[in-house]
Amino acid sequence: MNHFPPRDGIVHCEDVPLPQLARAVGTPVFVYSSGAMLAQAQRLRAALAPLGDPLIAYAVKANPNAAVLATMAAAGLGADVVSGGEYARARASGVPAGKIVFSGVGKTAAEMRRALEGGLRQFNLESAEEAEMLSAVASAMGRVAPVAIRVNPDVEAGTHAKISTGAAHSKFGIPIADAIDAAARVKALPGLDLAGVAVHIGSQLTSLAPLERAFGKLGALIAELRAAGHDIRTADLGGGLGLRYDPSAPEPPSIEDYGAMVARVTRGWDVRLIFEPGRLIVGDAGVLLTEVIRVKAGAAQPFVVLDAAMNDLMRPSLYDAWHGIEAVRPDGETMIADIVGPVCESGDTFATARLIDRVAAGELMIIRTAGAYGATMASTYNSRALVPEVLVNGAEWEVVRERRDTEAFLREEHVPAWVGRELVG
Numbered sequence: 001m002n003h004f005p006p007r008d009g010i011v012h013c014e015d016v017p018l019p020q021l022a023r024a025v026g027t028p029v030f031v032y033s034s035g036a037m038l039a040q041a042q043r044l045r046a047a048l049a050p051l052g053d054p055l056i057a058y059a060v061k062a063n064p065n066a067a068v069l070a071t072m073a074a075a076g077l078g079a080d081v082v083s084g085g086e087y088a089r090a091r092a093s094g095v096p097a098g099k100i101v102f103s104g105v106g107k108t109a110a111e112m113r114r115a116l117e118g119g120l121r122q123f124n125l126e127s128a129e130e131a132e133m134l135s136a137v138a139s140a141m142g143r144v145a146p147v148a149i150r151v152n153p154d155v156e157a158g159t160h161a162k163i164s165t166g167a168a169h170s171k172f173g174i175p176i177a178d179a180i181d182a183a184a185r186v187k188a189l190p191g192l193d194l195a196g197v198a199v200h201i202g203s204q205l206t207s208l209a210p211l212e213r214a215f216g217k218l219g220a221l222i223a224e225l226r227a228a229g230h231d232i233r234t235a236d237l238g239g240g241l242g243l244r245y246d247p248s249a250p251e252p253p254s255i256e257d258y259g260a261m262v263a264r265v266t267r268g269w270d271v272r273l274i275f276e277p278g279r280l281i282v283g284d285a286g287v288l289l290t291e292v293i294r295v296k297a298g299a300a301q302p303f304v305v306l307d308a309a310m311n312d313l314m315r316p317s318l319y320d321a322w323h324g325i326e327a328v329r330p331d332g333e334t335m336i337a338d339i340v341g342p343v344c345e346s347g348d349t350f351a352t353a354r355l356i357d358r359v360a361a362g363e364l365m366i367i368r369t370a371g372a373y374g375a376t377m378a379s380t381y382n383s384r385a386l387v388p389e390v391l392v393n394g395a396e397w398e399v400v401r402e403r404r405d406t407e408a409f410l411r412e413e414h415v416p417a418w419v420g421r422e423l424v425g
């Protein structure tokens with residue numbers, strides 16, 4: 001089902017015409033369809049149902065808005081968190097402690113303490129050094145921390161280098177060849193209970209082959225760990241399944257293809273599986289709604305200058321990512337243009353020489369697939385206000401994050417009394 005349907009020539013989010021939101025909230029604004037994210041969560045749950053009772057721990061980093069997290073919690077999903085901040089958000093949004101997995105290479109002692117106090121399903125350990133720190137923290141608290149060893153399987157994910165995490169040179173995980181030694185160290189440390197293994201090789205994966213290779217290695221490791229006397233009860237298969245940003249690109253594997261592959265590879269593992277999907281759930285559920293400030297003449301083609309910029313949606317400038325860009329009221333005509341934002345960097349470009357709907361100053365456009373890694377990665381560069389977010393449910397909608405204006409930044413900053421003292425008088 002299309003949750004951003006054109007009706008009467010105007011793009012809607014569910015039953016709300018986008019111009020109505022632009023008028024009420026202003027632009028740029030992230031608009032999310034709760035129906036779209038729930039449909040994806042439901043589809044994933046159905047595809048994974050034959051695997052027993054897996055824990056689907058939504059990767060909070062993809063979109064940590066409290067209303068999005070509460071939607072996920074209400075749908076029964078857990079949370080994969082990578083910081084104390086994400087842990088706090090997940091708990092505050094109603095995710096039960098027992099459904100929280102804590103990932104990340106740089107967990108601090110304070111973050112470990114906080115998660116142990118509040119409770120969690122497991123820490124995914126990424127190094128022997130981290131195991132030592134967690135052991136000390138848990139022991140001092142008189143607790144036992146449930147842990148999984150996140151391995152680095154040395155598998156190339158075939159995605160953008162900046163979002164690949166499973167190759168040998170990557171900072172993530174414990175080299176799989178060292179996992180048996182690491183498990184022995186974990187077992188010998190007080191305050192740790194080795195419950196399982198974990199792997200995550202990257203994001204926006206458009207082929208199942210690298211995932212299958214990584215999972216195959218994980219299966220062999222589970223057998224080795226059991227042979228060494230470890231009681232392995234869980235296997236966390238990470239996230240990473242990609243979306244089709246560009247409709248002319250080959251269709252990525254479906255959620256059902258993924259479920260079938262996992263069922264085949266994990267047959268006989270006898271563990272509870274954990275998944276950490278982010279983008280897959282929320283990516284297509286969001287658009288960045290923006291207004292054309294002006295169309296400026298260019299050397300090769302015109303520049304469509306939007307009021308959204310690289311600080312609001314970093315993916316095109318950071319990863320050269322392709323996002324669909326369309327007019328909210330297309331008139332049937334097209335043009336070729338560079339689509340840019342107002343920020344003072346040439347990298348503030350959403351698309352180059354792109355065939356788009358014809359637009360003029362004052363018209364609205366949407367940048368698609370902005371529900372994941374959009375607002376969450378935004379900055380205030382060029383002293384631009386963080387973009388507000390709206391959640392739509394049928395004909396209802398609500399601002400779920402207010403626009404943060406320049407006055408708010410200034411209230412947070414402080415000029416010491418001695419600045420400029422030597423220069424005065």
Ligand SMILES: Cc1ncc(COP(=O)(O)O)c(C=O)c1O
Nearest residue numbers: 059203204239240276277278279
């Ligand atoms: C450990 C971990 N789990 C889950 C995810 C979520 O990835 P995705 O949004 O691609 O599903 C990431 C991001 O790549 C991650 O680093």
Ligand SMILES: N[C@@H](CCCC[NH3+])C(=O)O
Nearest residue numbers: 061163203204315372373
């Ligand atoms: N931020 C990345 C994904 C990173 C995944 C986090 N491990 C993106 O927009 O594609």
